Amino acid sequence: MQxxxxxxSTILPGLPDGSAYHAVDPAGNAQVSGGASLWRHANFxxxxxxxxxxYLGTHISALALPLIAAVSLGATPxxxxxxxxxxxxxxxxxxxxxxxxxxxLRRRPVLIASDLGRAAIYSVIPISFVLGKQSIELLMVVALxxxxxxxxxxxxxxxxxxxxxxxxxxxxxxxxxxxxxxxAQIVGPGIGGLLIRFFGAPFAVVVDALSFLxxxxxxxxxxxxEPPPAPAAPDRSLRxxxxxxxxxxxxxxxxxxxxxxxxxxxxxxYAFLAIYVLYMTRDLGLSAGEVGxxxxxxxxxxxxxxxxxDPLRRWIGQGxxxxxxxxxxxxxxxxxxxxVLAPKWALALVVASEFLxxxxxxxxxxxxxxxxxxxxxxxxxxxxxxTMRFLSLGLRPVGSLLGGILGGTAxxxxxxxxxxxxxxxxxxxxxLASPIRSMREPEPIAV
Numbered sequence: 001m002q003x004x005x006x007x008x009s010t011i012l013p014g015l016p017d018g019s020a021y022h023a024v025d026p027a028g029n030a031q032v033s034g035g036a037s038l039w040r041h042a043n044f045x046x047x048x049x050x051x052x053x054x055y056l057g058t059h060i061s062a063l064a065l066p067l068i069a070a071v072s073l074g075a076t077p078x079x080x081x082x083x084x085x086x087x088x089x090x091x092x093x094x095x096x097x098x099x100x101x102x103x104x105l106r107r108r109p110v111l112i113a114s115d116l117g118r119a120a121i122y123s124v125i126p127i128s129f130v131l132g133k134q135s136i137e138l139l140m141v142v143a144l145x146x147x148x149x150x151x152x153x154x155x156x157x158x159x160x161x162x163x164x165x166x167x168x169x170x171x172x173x174x175x176x177x178x179x180x181x182x183x184a185q186i187v188g189p190g191i192g193g194l195l196i197r198f199f200g201a202p203f204a205v206v207v208d209a210l211s212f213l214x215x216x217x218x219x220x221x222x223x224x225x226e227p228p229p230a231p232a233a234p235d236r237s238l239r240x241x242x243x244x245x246x247x248x249x250x251x252x253x254x255x256x257x258x259x260x261x262x263x264x265x266x267x268x269x270y271a272f273l274a275i276y277v278l279y280m281t282r283d284l285g286l287s288a289g290e291v292g293x294x295x296x297x298x299x300x301x302x303x304x305x306x307x308x309x310d311p312l313r314r315w316i317g318q319g320x321x322x323x324x325x326x327x328x329x330x331x332x333x334x335x336x337x338x339x340v341l342a343p344k345w346a347l348a349l350v351v352a353s354e355f356l357x358x359x360x361x362x363x364x365x366x367x368x369x370x371x372x373x374x375x376x377x378x379x380x381x382x383x384x385x386x387t388m389r390f391l392s393l394g395l396r397p398v399g400s401l402l403g404g405i406l407g408g409t410a411x412x413x414x415x416x417x418x419x420x421x422x423x424x425x426x427x428x429x430x431x432l433a434s435p436i437r438s439m440r441e442p443e444p445i446a447v
Contacts, residue, residue, distance in 0.1 A: 038173060043224045044165055050218035052180040054115070057211025059188025059299075061122065063292055064196060064204040065139065066277040068125075071288075072201060073136045077413065081274040081404015083136065087143035088270065088396030090151045091389055098155045099386015100241040103379065106226050107160035108219060114153035115216035121146045122209040129202040155389060159381040162373045163227055167442075171310050171318075171370040178366050179306035183299065193292030227378065245383030249391070252445045254375065255384070257434030258368055261326060261427045262392035265361075268423025270399030272336075275407040275416055283413055284346055294347075294354055301355035305362030313367055319439030322371065323431045325364035330425035332356035337421060340414040374442035 069075035195204035339349035
């Protein structure tokens with residue numbers, strides 16, 4: 001498990017011949033709906049393609065950056081945890097502000113600017129190695145700046161999709177985007193391992209920088225008319241809009257349960273991830289290529305999870321699917337403690353856990369994110385998404401630091417992984433105790 005993103009028929013159910021009809025939103029923009037196929041939705045295909053290219057580069061960097069720290073710069077467990085924490089710290093610092101600003105701006109320009117900025121930032125890494133100026137501190141600065149732009153991109157992207165496709169197609173749209181991410185996870189680490197082997201980890205990051213440029217180009221070619229942002233009331237301040245986002249999330253039983261479950265997973269999961277590569281390279285003695293193979297195996301599970309999300313939702317209902325997949329995510333993670341206790345079988349158990357946990361968590365994410373997008377009004381999407389990201393992803397740096405600290409104590413790398421996996425196991429309890437457990441279809445929240 002490395003980070004926390006259907007029905008593949010080309011004709012969607014609704015009309016007997018699969019022909020398209022359109023719904024018109026309040027701003028007068030046509031959205032593909034009902035029996036329309038997403039394969040015929042030109043603007044969605046551009047967004048999907050942009051995501052595909054960016055995901056491929058990101059999965060290469062996700063392998064390259066910790067390897068630069070661990071191998072090229074000799075990072076300690078604490079430094080590895082600190083590097084991972086800094087990359088996610090902007091969600092804690094800027095997540096709430098990003099949500100409000102995304103509601104006040106058109107979302108597509110935010111996406112394009114964020115891509116261009118990240119391309120420039122990641123280019124610093126290979127340049128620093130050419131100049132002989134590489135350091136763990138520089139990696140941390142790059143992680144902080146790129147992470148800040150990722151906050152704005154993430155919140156804008158979550159808020160933009162429901163304005164591009166009809167809300168009845170959100171699960172299928174998210175499934176397709178997530179399946180692409182999963183496919184990139186299958187091939188990305190493998191490609192990254194080869195690039196690192198032949199050119200070195202710093203220069204593998206160049207691929208990620210280029211992927212952001214391609215993504216920005218594709219996004220710039222979307223020709224849909226985006227609804228204008230709702231005008232802010234003269235007496236509305238940034239602080240009052242932030243409070244409104246919190247109020248909506250905390251007063252909704254559904255959003256509150258989703259936030260609490262996600263927060264639990266992020267805290268425990270990123271304590272795990274902070275030392276995962278160190279555990280595989282140092283305790284298990286895996287090479288860069290073998291680490292890439294493990295992560296690629298997780299991508300196969302993620303792809304299967306993305307493909308099964310919509311059929312599972314239609315079979316048992318969206319709420320039960322959300323609860324079940326989170327439970328399976330926690331249970332299958334218990335293979336990691338078994339790997340610690342049975343070192344001869346450690347590699348096989350880690351591979352199995354990687355596959356099964358990714359399958360469960362990706363199916364969960366598709367259903368959970370689609371539920372949130374469907375029940376929140378567009379004018380509030382930015383601040384609600386920003387609040388949700390703050391309450392969940394904001395705990396990633398805390399978890400990363402915790403993992404790095406615990407990994408450097410007597411508990412060790414293996415012991416820390418065991419503690420983190422048991423933390424992830426309890427995340428489904430929040431969902432089980434909420435109305436989500438019996439919710440078959442999205443129910444719009446009252447605001």
